[in-house]
Amino acid sequence: MEERIKEKIKSIENFIEEIYSWLPEEYEDYAKDARTRAACQNNFEVISEYLVELAIYIIRLKKFRIPNDDESTFQILAENKIISEDLCERMINLRGMRNFIVHRYGEIDNLKVFIALAEEFRDDVEEFIKNINHAL
Helix, strand or coil, X not given: CHHHHHHHHHHHHHXXXXXXXXXXXXXXXXXXXXXXXXXXXXXXXXXHHHHHHHHHHHHHHHCCCCCCCHHHHHHHHHHCCCCCHHHHHHHHHHHHXXXXXXXXXXXXXXXXXXXXXXXXXXXXXXXXXXXXXXXX
């Protein structure tokens, strides 16, 4: 199980590096480039899935209660002090944005996605991975 966790973390780190190699510094450049937006959104979606998988691996490894849904996977980690309550909320919000992008509940707010990627996403993912590594 620990080897699978480490492989998943490596994959996440690779996807993160790809996003930030593509992500322009300015929103206007991001907004004009459909390929960059699609590539960044795709990696965002994959990373989001992998974060849930990491949470489930830790839950299994530590023999915590079984989650009911994606949201509860992060809540279980917070209950067991693997991640903070604040990080738990940020992970739940990240999943919400992922669901919005994947299911196209409406028009994607490119500015909101760009801001999330430019300002919050990397730090949140790195903090989550740090906590997972610490739990091992």
